[in-house]
Amino acid sequence: MPQKPTKSPAGKGPRTPARKPARVAAKRPKGTPEGAVKAAPDLSQERIVRALETIAAHLAAQAKPAAARESFERADAYVWHPDGRLAAVPRVSRVELFLLKGIDRMRDILMENTERFAGGLPANNALLWGARGMGKSSLVKAAHASINADRKAANRLKLIEIHREDIETLPMLMEKLRDASFRFIVFIDDLSFDGNDASYKSLKAVLEGGIEGRPENVILYATSNRRHLLARDMIENERSTAINPGEAVEEKVSLSDRFGLWLGFHRCSQDEYLAMVRGYCSHFGVEAGDEALEREALEWSTTRGSRSGRVAWQFVQELAGRLGVKLKTN
Numbered sequence: 001m002p003q004k005p006t007k008s009p010a011g012k013g014p015r016t017p018a019r020k021p022a023r024v025a026a027k028r029p030k031g032t033p034e035g036a037v038k039a040a041p042d043l044s045q046e047r048i049v050r051a052l053e054t055i056a057a058h059l060a061a062q063a064k065p066a067a068a069r070e071s072f073e074r075a076d077a078y079v080w081h082p083d084g085r086l087a088a089v090p091r092v093s094r095v096e097l098f099l100l101k102g103i104d105r106m107r108d109i110l111m112e113n114t115e116r117f118a119g120g121l122p123a124n125n126a127l128l129w130g131a132r133g134m135g136k137s138s139l140v141k142a143a144h145a146s147i148n149a150d151r152k153a154a155n156r157l158k159l160i161e162i163h164r165e166d167i168e169t170l171p172m173l174m175e176k177l178r179d180a181s182f183r184f185i186v187f188i189d190d191l192s193f194d195g196n197d198a199s200y201k202s203l204k205a206v207l208e209g210g211i212e213g214r215p216e217n218v219i220l221y222a223t224s225n226r227r228h229l230l231a232r233d234m235i236e237n238e239r240s241t242a243i244n245p246g247e248a249v250e251e252k253v254s255l256s257d258r259f260g261l262w263l264g265f266h267r268c269s270q271d272e273y274l275a276m277v278r279g280y281c282s283h284f285g286v287e288a289g290d291e292a293l294e295r296e297a298l299e300w301s302t303t304r305g306s307r308s309g310r311v312a313w314q315f316v317q318e319l320a321g322r323l324g325v326k327l328k329t330n
Helices: 034-062 104-118 136-148 164-177 200-209 232-241 245-257 270-284 290-304 309-323
Strands: 077-080 086-088 126-130 158-162 184-188 218-224 261-265
Touching: 077 164, 104 126, 104 136, 104 261, 126 136, 136 158, 136 184, 136 218, 158 164, 164 184, 164 200, 270 290, 270 309, 290 309
Parallel strands: 077 158, 126 218, 126 261, 158 184, 184 218
Antiparallel strands: 077 086
16 A cells, blocks of 8 residues: 655645754854965964074074184183083192102103293103102192293193093093193193093093194193002903903003103102101291101101101191191192
8 A cells, every 4th residue: 555645744744854964164253364264374383483493593692602712811720621611710729839848850850841841842741640648739730830920921821620530521622722822731630540441542542642633732741649540450450351461451551651751759758758847837937846846747647657748738737727827828
């Protein structure tokens, strides 16, 4: 039988299949052109690019030009930092050259070498090695001050100290000094190498080995308690583990050989120790009876287990403190 048409609601025609609602177009603010909506992402990218360019320009303005030359006119001494910065030292901690007793021969040799270098003549790198507290570091600083005493500002030597831990940055320091108009003593205090420390290779290259070599206006002075800068057990270990023990030890010992000048400092005698004490007391105005001074100075050295310039200075500081005398050093 034919199917009857379904009835529609009263007064309305036959029911038609339901249709899906049409997709609603994205709304945009009234009065905004249609093309402006499409351009919004591009405008955001342009703002980001402009902001990045502004930041880059600001950073470039603040950065120090890489090719800028360092000015060395503000001080005679500096401390090198591994980030490439040279910190000026307006007042060097030192003693006068004439107060260094018991090292006359080493003093004369180092002074002659330093005078030649300051005058533009050939001179050797120097390694000051030996007993603790015998004035190795003090001699370097005193020699620098003595050379500069009668020199004009344009001809003064500059002293630059680099810490043992920063030796790997020596090539960077050499590059900074190479084109400077001054002459420089690069000073490394208490130099030694232990374990698997390979930073000595940077020092070897600066001393002699690199293709650029040491700058003509730079000389290196180093102090160490070791003549060969290496612990004995380190040398023995190299000898026992190397394929060719002789070559391994030669590689290590050759570092000391690259210093043309070796100055050995040995323990002082009792008379030299007492001369140091009397020299300090006379210079700084510490007055004490000679007999009592000698007795107390020897007792002080006995309690320290050694006689040296450092022990003598420590005793004078103790004595001056007890007597209420101020020590004015340079």
